[in-house]
Amino acid sequence: MSSLPVSLYLDPQIRDWVLFPITLVMILVGILRHYVVVLLQSAPKVQTRAAIREQRALARSQILRATAAHSPIPPVYYTSISQHLAAAYTAGTYLKDGPPKGDAPSAPPNPITDPAAMDGMMAGMKTQMVMMVPQMVIMGWINFFFQGFVLIKLPFPLTLGFKSMLQRGIETPDMDVRWVSSLSWYFLNFFGLNGLYRILLGSDNSADSSRDMTASPFAAPGGAAGVAGPQDFNKLFKAEKDNLEFSEGLHNWVGQDVENRVLRKYGKLAPAY
Amino acid sequence: MSLQSALQQLASFRANNSRESQETFAKGLVVLKAGKTVNLGEEGWAFLEQLALAAIDVGRIDIADQCLKQLSDKFDDSPRVDVLRGIRMEATQSPSIVLSFYDELLRISPSNAAIWKRRISVLRRLGKLEKAVEDLNEYLDTFYTDVEGWLELADIHASCNQYTYALQALSHALLLTPQNPFTFLQFAETAYSAGDMPLALKMFLVVIDMNESEDEDAIPLGISVRAWWGTKLCTRQLVASSATHNSQSNTSVPKNIKLVDELATERVLTAYSGEQGIQTRNLVSKWMSRR
Numbered sequence: 001m002s003s004l005p006v007s008l009y010l011d012p013q014i015r016d017w018v019l020f021p022i023t024l025v026m027i028l029v030g031i032l033r034h035y036v037v038v039l040l041q042s043a044p045k046v047q048t049r050a051a052i053r054e055q056r057a058l059a060r061s062q063i064l065r066a067t068a069a070h071s072p073i074p075p076v077y078y079t080s081i082s083q084h085l086a087a088a089y090t091a092g093t094y095l096k097d098g099p100p101k102g103d104a105p106s107a108p109p110n111p112i113t114d115p116a117a118m119d120g121m122m123a124g125m126k127t128q129m130v131m132m133v134p135q136m137v138i139m140g141w142i143n144f145f146f147q148g149f150v151l152i153k154l155p156f157p158l159t160l161g162f163k164s165m166l167q168r169g170i171e172t173p174d175m176d177v178r179w180v181s182s183l184s185w186y187f188l189n190f191f192g193l194n195g196l197y198r199i200l201l202g203s204d205n206s207a208d209s210s211r212d213m214t215a216s217p218f219a220a221p222g223g224a225a226g227v228a229g230p231q232d233f234n235k236l237f238k239a240e241k242d243n244l245e246f247s248e249g250l251h252n253w254v255g256q257d258v259e260n261r262v263l264r265k266y267g268k269l270a271p272a273y
Numbered sequence: 274m275s276l277q278s279a280l281q282q283l284a285s286f287r288a289n290n291s292r293e294s295q296e297t298f299a300k301g302l303v304v305l306k307a308g309k310t311v312n313l314g315e316e317g318w319a320f321l322e323q324l325a326l327a328a329i330d331v332g333r334i335d336i337a338d339q340c341l342k343q344l345s346d347k348f349d350d351s352p353r354v355d356v357l358r359g360i361r362m363e364a365t366q367s368p369s370i371v372l373s374f375y376d377e378l379l380r381i382s383p384s385n386a387a388i389w390k391r392r393i394s395v396l397r398r399l400g401k402l403e404k405a406v407e408d409l410n411e412y413l414d415t416f417y418t419d420v421e422g423w424l425e426l427a428d429i430h431a432s433c434n435q436y437t438y439a440l441q442a443l444s445h446a447l448l449l450t451p452q453n454p455f456t457f458l459q460f461a462e463t464a465y466s467a468g469d470m471p472l473a474l475k476m477f478l479v480v481i482d483m484n485e486s487e488d489e490d491a492i493p494l495g496i497s498v499r500a501w502w503g504t505k506l507c508t509r510q511l512v513a514s515s516a517t518h519n520s521q522s523n524t525s526v527p528k529n530i531k532l533v534d535e536l537a538t539e540r541v542l543t544a545y546s547g548e549q550g551i552q553t554r555n556l557v558s559k560w561m562s563r564r
Binding site for chain 2: 047048049052056057059061063067070071072073074075076077078080083183254255258259261263265266267269
């Protein structure tokens, strides 16, 4: 057997009634799912001014700090902005609900009780359901009807390591690795159809299922959409205040020594080194 | 002009965010007349918005209305169409009507930045500067990263001779676009107007320092001519009066101010050495020698 290649003859009916249908069903389900997800998507919630302000307040100090080492603005302006921000962070001016009152420790809001966070979570769950259910149905269908089918022979040789990947559901130790079982064909499609969907539906489609294997239903759809869970901005602001103080020490105005640089560039002053 | 090239040009205008109203209007009209907006697909809507804005710019309200009607039919309650409607109203209606239109929209969605900005611009046009500044401050407090907003604020303050406030607004704009020499130039000129010579001088020099392509032998062009002139004006004052200059920003006068002054003189004169500049060169050098 080792000298002669195993001649396994596949019935063309398998090709017509198993291989093509599985592929076609998977493609169509992917497309259908894309449109279901589009239908299920709720419009992004309109945020109040205070909420936007709270979310973006941190960016202010990040912008300020980003250029601190070669700051475009003179020290006076820098320190005034920096100290203003630090004071505002300490006082909690930017918090959505105004400065915290009294000395009550501010617990992070519970995501289950906060309706805004709940909405985001539900949206994630809904799309997740649309992702998982059809895959389970298809897998069940293939397992039930086509268990142990050999569907296709790959046109290139492969090492033995691919056996578990390509011949899932067939427990034969001797069969050539090039033969692909029905369940493995399903998995190959499952992970490999993304490119086709991208051609059919555009780049930001939601048809690809392999992607949501890693996604958690609690993660906000779209990542930076803003409902990224409960954040205790008060704590973040307090931490940012320290960063601001640190950067203030680093501050160096780009105009500090500019006259010498310009004079050197035009040859009026000997180079520094 | 072929339809294809017109469409391509219009798409590139959109991508580059350039206004070019006259040209956009001419090209857009070709497309609109050909009735091809329907088979443009999703692009068609962006095109209609672009054409409507250009039509308002060149005063063809009828075309703008056509575009607006198509857009309203498709997206009736879109905030973007609302803004367009507002701009259309600004073109013909009285400011107070437009203002109440914007007020109504802001009442429904208070966080709509585009409408908020339009409202501020109408307020400024009406001459209600105090209200405009107050609104603009609140707007920038929410949307800090809007460079346009900071520049507008600086402009309003400068127009009221409040140069200190203008400088503060410009410093925020500088933080947001530290790579833009024109913002530095504006800062320098505002500082010059405010009478803060050492600060203005430093900022003019930063503009020159940013212009890497220019060197000793090159003739200053564009922004650097202006920056050298600014430098010269500052050094002239700083050299002329040896008394300590008061600088609100505590900027020190450079030690080798004489050298900077010489260099600035030389560079400004170089700027007038080209074929066009040669006639005015005498005038400039006379001004230079007059102390």
